[in-house]
Amino acid sequence: MTAHARVTVVAVTLCAAVAMLPGAPAAAADTPSPGSAPYAFADDGQSVDGSASTTDAERLKPGTSYKSTVPSTGKVYYRLELDARSNAYVSATAVPGTDTTVTAGDGIRVSVQDANGNSCSFDSATIGASRSPHPVTAVGTREAKPTRVLCQAGGTYYLVVERIVGTSSSPDTWDLELSPVLEPRLRQTGATSAPEAWNSASAEPIQGEAERCRGGLGFASATPLKQGVWRDDIRPGQTLFYKVPLGWGRQLYAAAELGNSSGGSGFVPGALNLSLHNPVRSEIEYTGVTYDGSQKSATLEPLPPVAYPNRYAVAKRVSTTRFAGSYYLVVNLAAQVADRFGDGPVGLTLRLRVKGEAGSGPDYAEPSEPEGIFGGSGPDGQAASPGGAAADGNATMRLVAAGGIGAGTVLLVALGAWTALARRRADGR
Secondary structure (H helix, E strand, C coil), X not given: CCHHHXXXXXXXXXXXXXXXXXXXXXXXXXXXXXXXXXXXCCCCCEECCCECCHHHCEECCCCCCEEEEECCCCEEEEEEEECCCCEEEEEEEEECCCCCCCCCCCEEEEEEEECCCCEEEEEEEECCCCCCCCCEEEEEEECCCCCCCCCCCCEEEEEEEEEECCCCCCCCCEEEEEEEEEECCECCCCCCCCCCCCCCCCCCCCCCCCEECCCECCCCCCEXXXXXXXXXXXXXXXXXXXXXXXXXXCEEEXXXXXXXXXXXXXXXXXXXXXXXXXXXXXXXXXXXXXXXXXXXXXXXCCCCCXXXXXXXXXXXXXXXXXXXXXXXXXXXXCCCHHHHHCCCCEEEEEEEEEECCCCCCXXXXXXXXXXXXXXXXXXXXXXXXXXXXHHHHHHHHHHHHHHHHHHHHHHHXXXXXXXXXXHHHHHHC
């Protein structure tokens, strides 16, 4: 092997080592290939089969992500083993194929049942006015409430998932992501009623220069954002995920703006869809706007400050702001936009404002599962707790530091090998 060839080998080895370091740029993993599923499942998700019978239902463990499927007809069952003290939430995100035919009413129903067939909760999610295939999420819940009679004992429960299918819909199977979460009891019972008053006035939209960002393609890969103006691009048929950490007492104001098109004509009903989900992925609020090629804006209604007692409210948009932690913004652009205005990316701007006085959270008796999902109040009122948003940030910095040290070490070793090789060849000559 010539000296040049040996140096080339060293260089290639160095590049390969750097590419494997934490935080090294990856090949465009967030860009799906044509016809592929438009959703990025959790990397550590385990495969699980839904059963047509409760007798054969496989167990879901809180804190673990699962990948499954739901057929167009019939119900599928999964088993849960719960105690009598904790609250359980299981989100089900159904992902239709990009080429499937859907109607506005297509979607999924999710419920939790006890061993006697009593229903503990119902939830559903549908495609909506866009009639464009995109991920939809519904959540099954078992709450431990002294005021309730059913679904309070510890033991076996079942998550039930079924499709809602229109007469003109494709009878295909949809992929499914399941994410069970366990919220522990409090050491001491606090307020048992929702706050009576909160600031429901709209906040002035935040202004300033936009920072570039790239939305994730699933809940697990959602891009973390803070207060500010953010600039992204979205293609027709694409759904992008972002997350904003909110501490106790904080309020989120959010708007998504779609830029104008450079060509085309007509209009697409429900083209731009913006929804907000809480840390267990329950949908809090949803809004959609028609697109006619000119710039459009979708704005969420003001939400109450994040507070544990919000769970006692009747209104869903209040009761679902019961946790501190990561709140997910999900933006979808209908596939039909491509028919009218081309399939190229359209400019997307997110305006996020966080207000409210940061406060302390409840005193949980035990860790949640997964641990740290319900954060407390950290710097700037953002969510933070051991294993939570701030901890994730610290962990990221540690990885970056380790990556930097690792890269430096590999570089020094490679340069040393190259120098030694050059000296040996010089001595030989």
